[in-house]
Amino acid sequence: MPDRLDRRGFLTIGAALSGGLVIKLSVPIAFRPPWAAEAGPSFNPNAFIRIDREGLVTLVMPMVEMGQGTYTALPMLLAEELEVGIDEVRLEHAPPNDVLYANPMLHFQATGMSSSIRGFWTPLRQAGAVGRTLLIATAANRWGVDPGTCRSQKGVVLHSASGRRLPYGELVDAAAKLPVPTTDSVVLKDPKDFTLIGTSAKRLDTPDKVNGRAQFGIDVRVPDMKIAAIAISPVFGGRPKSLNEAAAKAVKGVCQIVRIENAVAVVADHMWAAKKGLIAAAIQWDDGPHATVNSSDIIGQLEEASKKPGVVARNEGDAKKALAGAAQRIDAIYQMPFLAHAAMEPMNCTVHVRRDACDLWVGTQVPTRTQSLVAEVTGLPMDAIKIHNQLLGGGFGRRLEADGNVLAVRIAQQVDGPVKVVWSREEDIRHDMYRPYYYDRLSAGLDASGKPVAWTHRVSGSSIYARYLPQIFTNGLDHDAVEGAAEPPYELPNVHVDYVRVEPPGVPTAFWRGVGPTHNIFVVESFVDELAAAAKQDPVAYRKALLGHNPRALQVLELATEKAGWGQPLPAGRGRGVSLQFAFDTYLSQVVELEVAFDGSIRVHRIVCAVDCGIAINPDTIAAQVEGGTLFGLTAALYGNITLKNGRVEQSNFHDYPSIRISEAPHIETYLVRSAASPGGFGEAPTAAVAPAVTNAIFAATGKRTRTLPIDTVLLRSTT
Amino acid sequence: MAFTIKVNGTAHTVDVDADTPLLWVLRDVLGMCGTKFGCGIALCGACTVHVDGMPMRSCVTPIGSIGNKAVTTIEAVGKTPEGKALQQAWLDLEVVQCGYCQSGQIMSAAALLTNTPKPTDTDIDAAMSGNICRCGTYQRIRAAIHRAAGMREE
Numbered sequence: 085m086p087d088r089l090d091r092r093g094f095l096t097i098g099a100a101l102s103g104g105l106v107i108k109l110s111v112p113i114a115f116r117p118p119w120a121a122e123a124g125p126s127f128n129p130n131a132f133i134r135i136d137r138e139g140l141v142t143l144v145m146p147m148v149e150m151g152q153g154t155y156t157a158l159p160m161l162l163a164e165e166l167e168v169g170i171d172e173v174r175l176e177h178a179p180p181n182d183v184l185y186a187n188p189m190l191h192f193q194a195t196g197m198s199s200s201i202r203g204f205w206t207p208l209r210q211a212g213a214v215g216r217t218l219l220i221a222t223a224a225n226r227w228g229v230d231p232g233t234c235r236s237q238k239g240v241v242l243h244s245a246s247g248r249r250l251p252y253g254e255l256v257d258a259a260a261k262l263p264v265p266t267t268d269s270v271v272l273k274d275p276k277d278f279t280l281i282g283t284s285a286k287r288l289d290t291p292d293k294v295n296g297r298a299q300f301g302i303d304v305r306v307p308d309m310k311i312a313a314i315a316i317s318p319v320f321g322g323r324p325k326s327l328n329e330a331a332a333k334a335v336k337g338v339c340q341i342v343r344i345e346n347a348v349a350v351v352a353d354h355m356w357a358a359k360k361g362l363i364a365a366a367i368q369w370d371d372g373p374h375a376t377v378n379s380s381d382i383i384g385q386l387e388e389a390s391k392k393p394g395v396v397a398r399n400e401g402d403a404k405k406a407l408a409g410a411a412q413r414i415d416a417i418y419q420m421p422f423l424a425h426a427a428m429e430p431m432n433c434t435v436h437v438r439r440d441a442c443d444l445w446v447g448t449q450v451p452t453r454t455q456s457l458v459a460e461v462t463g464l465p466m467d468a469i470k471i472h473n474q475l476l477g478g479g480f481g482r483r484l485e486a487d488g489n490v491l492a493v494r495i496a497q498q499v500d501g502p503v504k505v506v507w508s509r510e511e512d513i514r515h516d517m518y519r520p521y522y523y524d525r526l527s528a529g530l531d532a533s534g535k536p537v538a539w540t541h542r543v544s545g546s547s548i549y550a551r552y553l554p555q556i557f558t559n560g561l562d563h564d565a566v567e568g569a570a571e572p573p574y575e576l577p578n579v580h581v582d583y584v585r586v587e588p589p590g591v592p593t594a595f596w597r598g599v600g601p602t603h604n605i606f607v608v609e610s611f612v613d614e615l616a617a618a619a620k621q622d623p624v625a626y627r628k629a630l631l632g633h634n635p636r637a638l639q640v641l642e643l644a645t646e647k648a649g650w651g652q653p654l655p656a657g658r659g660r661g662v663s664l665q666f667a668f669d670t671y672l673s674q675v676v677e678l679e680v681a682f683d684g685s686i687r688v689h690r691i692v693c694a695v696d697c698g699i700a701i702n703p704d705t706i707a708a709q710v711e712g713g714t715l716f717g718l719t720a721a722l723y724g725n726i727t728l729k730n731g732r733v734e735q736s737n738f739h740d741y742p743s744i745r746i747s748e749a750p751h752i753e754t755y756l757v758r759s760a761a762s763p764g765g766f767g768e769a770p771t772a773a774v775a776p777a778v779t780n781a782i783f784a785a786t787g788k789r790t791r792t793l794p795i796d797t798v799l800l801r802s803t804t
Numbered sequence: 805m806a807f808t809i810k811v812n813g814t815a816h817t818v819d820v821d822a823d824t825p826l827l828w829v830l831r832d833v834l835g836m837c838g839t840k841f842g843c844g845i846a847l848c849g850a851c852t853v854h855v856d857g858m859p860m861r862s863c864v865t866p867i868g869s870i871g872n873k874a875v876t877t878i879e880a881v882g883k884t885p886e887g888k889a890l891q892q893a894w895l896d897l898e899v900v901q902c903g904y905c906q907s908g909q910i911m912s913a914a915a916l917l918t919n920t921p922k923p924t925d926t927d928i929d930a931a932m933s934g935n936i937c938r939c940g941t942y943q944r945i946r947a948a949i950h951r952a953a954g955m956r957e958e
Contacts, residue, residue: 151902151939286898293903294891296838296878300904303837311832336821354832355841356824428842428850428904428938477840477904478938509843704898708944712901715940738847738936747929749942 095214099260104136104253105218106260108184109211132184133162133211135219139239139253141166142174146185146193147200148449150479151712152767153705154200155289158208160701161201164280165212165273167236168252175288177473180451191553193452196484197599198668198765201701205763213270218259223250226258275699275760284704289475301447301474302432302506309434309502310339312495313358315365316347316515319731320590321372324348332365341365342498349495351503359508374590374731379521382588382728383419386523390544394584395560397543397570401578406538410529414618418526418607419792422588422726423519423596424512424733424741429477431488431507435496441468443502446489447476454486458493480716481595484552485517513741514733518726519596520546521588522565524607534619535629539576541569541611543604544584546593560585567600568772572608573637573666574630590731597716598771601667606721606793609663609776613783623662623780624650636696636759637666640673643755644694648675657681658689659785663777670697670764671757674714676777678750680785684800688718688750688778693770695754698761706766707754713770714752719744721775725794809870811836812880822868826860827851829867830877838878838907842936849935852908853877859915861934878907886917886952893952901939909935913949922953 096108109132134142143162149155159173178185182192188207189199216236223241224231227248234243239252275281292298317323329341332350337357342349350361407413434445442462448454451471458469476483492505507515522545529538547562556563561583570581587593596602616626624645631638641664645651650660657679664673677690693710700706723742727734735741779790788800808817809826811834818833830836830853839862842850846861853862854876881887890913893899900906909932916923916931923931928946937945 149902151900153901284898286895287900290895290898290900290903293900293906294894294910295882296836296907298903299837300840302841303831305835305837354820354824354828356820356828356832360821426938428840428848428902428936430841476902478902480938506841509845509848708898708901708941711943712940715942716938719938737843737845739845743848743936743938744940744942745933745936746942746945747933749940752943 095211095264097214097218097260097262097264099257100134100136102136103257104134104260105215105256107133107211107215109133109207133215135215135252135256137253137256139172139251140174141168141172142176144176144178146178146187146204147195148177148447148473148476149289150195150447150449150476150483152709153287153702154195156285156287157201157701157705158204159288160280160285161204161208162212164278165209166215168239170280170285170288172239178451180455180471182452193450194484195449195479196481196595198768201763202669202765209272210270213272214265217265217270218262219252219255221262222255222259226250281699281701282703285702287705298475300429300477301434301445302429302477304434304445304474304504306434306436306445306502309504310351310353310499311355311358312342312349312351312503312505313355313362314347314349314491314495314505314507314511315362315367316511317369317372318514319369319371319375320592321374322346322369323372325368325370327365327367329365332361335361335364340499342495344491344494347491349505351499355506371731377589377731378729379727382521382591383523386521386544386586389584389586390523390525390542392584394542394544394582397561397566397581397583399580403538403540403578403580406578407527407529407540410537411532412530412618413527414530414614415527416611416614416791418524418610420522420603420606421724421793422521422591423720423724424516424726424735425480425482425596426513426741426743427478427480427482430509430512431482432505433489433492434502434504435492436502437462437493437496440464441470442493443470443472444489444493445472445474447474447483448486448489449476449479449483450486454489457486457490461490461493462497480597481599482516485594487517509738510736513736517592517594520548520593522603526607526611528611528615530615530619534621536576536615538578540580541607542582542584543569544586546587547585548593548595550585564600566604568604568665568667569608573634573664574612574627575633576630591728597713598768601665601768601772602717605663605665605667605772606775609665610779610789610791613661613776613780614789617783627662627664636671637664639757640664640671640694640696643757644673644675644692647694647753647755648677648690648692650675657785659781659783661777661780661782661784663773663780665769665773667772668765668769670695670766670769672769672773674770674773674777676774676781678778678781678785680782680800682802684797686722686782686795686797686800691750691752691774691777693752693754693773694757696757696759697764697766698759699763700756701763703756706756709766710754710770711752713768714774715744715749717771717774718778721778721793721795723794807867807870809867809875810872811875812877818867820867822866824867825863826853826865826867826870826875827862830862836877836879840904840907842905842908848905849912850905850908852911852935854881854911854915857915857918859912878911881911881914884914886914889952889955890914890917890948893948893955897944897948897951899941899944899948901941905935905937909937909945913945913952916949917953923949
């Protein structure tokens with residue numbers, strides 16, 4: 085969702101309740117989702133950034149940590165301008181509050197879409213600079229010197245001429261009484277003077293993650309808490325018909341059986357008792373209207389719908405006419421499957437519902453959305469719903485949804501006391517909200533030299549935004565569904581891209597790491613490769629010829645291919661494939677080198693990734709995201725496939741919904757382009773880039789084009 | 805029925821059925837939540853602990869099978885030279901992303917180093933392929949095991 089707002093923050097300051105300086109920051113956003121109107125108090129004296137009398141800085145983290153490193157990168161932005169060491173910054177999970185903690189790019193308090201750095205790049209540095217300016221002014225005032233002759237370093241204000249120094253902690257109370265400087269009067273540091281931004285600062289969240297101390301949502305324990313195991317109707321929309329409550333209750337440790345609309349929960353002293361209780365309950369289901377839905381029906385429905393024109397996402401020139409007049413025409417259909425998220429931490433939520441209040445302990449990407457939905461379910465006011473956010477054992481978009489939290493609340497409404505609802509892995513896979521199945525039709529026309537003169541792309545699939553944030557689903561166009569398709573980085577003279585919304589019956593769809601680009605970059609970068617092949621040209625040379633207007637894209641393509649040794653000979657059965665993208669305000673190019681064996685099996689040996697994400701906040705985190713994001717996308721390309729039979733998801737655990745393992749993991753290299761541009765998003769970009777680089781490499785190795793994911797290795801078998 | 809098990813050197817008596825997996829005894833009965841639940845059927849390795857030094861998937865290890873054997877979990881593995889070196893290497897190389905699987909990864913790696921102080925890449929593949937990391941930290945896990953093995957040599 086592109087957002088071109090100037091994201092300068094509005095800053096206010098004040099004194100903390102316990103003494104010290106508070107900097108409150110709020111960021112301008114274009115609109116608020118419906119639930120935000122009721123958001124909590126607009127002034128909280130302990131909000132956002134506090135500096136106490138010991139000089140310790142507390143940053144209330146608006147974004148949540150799910151492995152992406154935001155608990156290090158955002159404090160780096162603040163610490164750089166405030167002139168403190170990153171080790172002097174303490175972090176607190178933010179409570180739900182869209183007024184204080186909205187993500188400026190997403191319009192509400194949400195961590196997703198690779199937006200944290202982009203959203204907070206300017207406001208958090210401004211907040212740090214305001215703090216520094218105030219503390220220097222306070223010290224200068226005390227010494228009777230010009231603030232311009234002072235500077236600060238590592239939490240201390242220095243006056244070099246006299247050698248005097250005052251630590252921040254001794255200045256905060258006086259600083260809190262000063263008027264807040266206008267943002268225009270506060271000078272941000274020149275990037276060449278950065279001492280923290282651009283360094284691979286150590287992560288703040290990791291020490292407790294190697295010794296078992298880190299607390300994820302599933303680790304929460306509150307006094308007198310029970311544990312609940314759940315069974316949700318195997319068919320979407322079904323409901324429990326009957327169950328053997330007496331048998332379930334006879335299991336030692338089982339306390340209570342709870343029935344809600346679409347599920348049964350067994351509440352027990354511990355998970356094993358709850359699981360045994362579920363088995364003993366022998367639940368019978370009323371399957372409801374979706375009991376006959378199969379994957380083939382959904383695909384057939386998409387195929388049919390995609391024959392008719394959709395809502396136009398981009399139209400330039402006259403693609404139809406140019407296609408008719410082209411020297412050569414290429415047509416292709418691409419398909420991508422439903423995908424589950426399968427975060428390592430299965431879905432869970434601990435809830436305590438009382439007459440007048442409700443507490444939730446959960447790792448969520450969307451605290452205010454959760455709060456609003458829980459208020460609706462319980463009939464309680466928003467401020468009676470407390471969300472105690474926890475570390476997330478993987479998000480990947482799954483925890484942008486509050487379905488699991490609402491389900492837990494519905495169960496907890498019938499339980500006297502707190503209850504931790506834990507999903508089995510089977511429930512987690514079979515009742516995910518899935519990356520939509522997409523069905524894409526493309527056509528291109530080439531002139532006699534092989535250059536594209538026409539490009540059409542029709543995306544068909546579910547609209548997540550129509551459900552999730554209807555305000556931005558305008559005129560039937562889902563910008564996420566066409567992101568990466570509407571604006572390929574190449575010079576294309578006549579372009580027509582449209583979108584057909586098709587909702588699969590009963591199957592809930594949701595965002596998945598890499599969102600729109602993870603689907604569209606595969607399609608676009610595969611199809612460009614097809615055009616290069618049709619033009620009998622090298623895929624890299626072909627792309628370069630279309631990038632005259634796009635120097636940053638050209639540079640990452642050149643860097644990746646140079647480092648990968650593009651063009652150097654390879655043994656038989658091996659191939660290299662390339663991809664290039666601009667997504668999340670980041671340029672990225674990957675080269676995959678792989679081997680296809682006689683039986684069609686694939687071994688990916690090496691992946692080289694070149695990145696221009698603007699100013700790199702923490703280069704080591706970027707490398708980590710390249711490594712991890714790429715493997716997340718590679719898992720999907722090789723294995724990811726959720727299918728339906730008789731209304732039921734056929735997969736259930738890691739044996740039939742596999743994840744790549746260490747023995748299959750290729751070596752991944754990251755090369756950063758030095759850039760002075762504003763930072764781009766990064767947590768998702770590599771996930772989008774890898775699939776086309778893999779299938780293009782398969783084409784290079786075998787001459788076979790993969791247009792449907794996951795890759796069917798049977799089709800790659802040698803036919804000798 | 806009551807079982808007495810020795811976890812990280814301390815004896816605990818718990819009253820559960822004999823088929824109760826060690827995982828849920830640790831997490832829900834004893835409140836030791838460093839050992840993670842990931843799949844429940846020994847496919848992901850998140851719940852790995854040591855039983856008499858052997859890496860075991862605690863989600864499929866019934867409490868009734870433990871007897872007098874010593875259980876070691878992530879909470880105490882740092883007291884062993886292998887565990888300590890691995891935890892340090894994990895931090896030195898910034899292995900961790902979300903961190904959820906890392907308890908199991910470190911437990912598997914510690915058992916590997918105990919038996920094979922200088923593992924090859926093939927040894928690492930064999931010992932660590934049962935541990936899934938959805939964040940994809942494998943490259944760094946491999947490097948960190950080699951680094952920890954190096955530290956142990958010094």
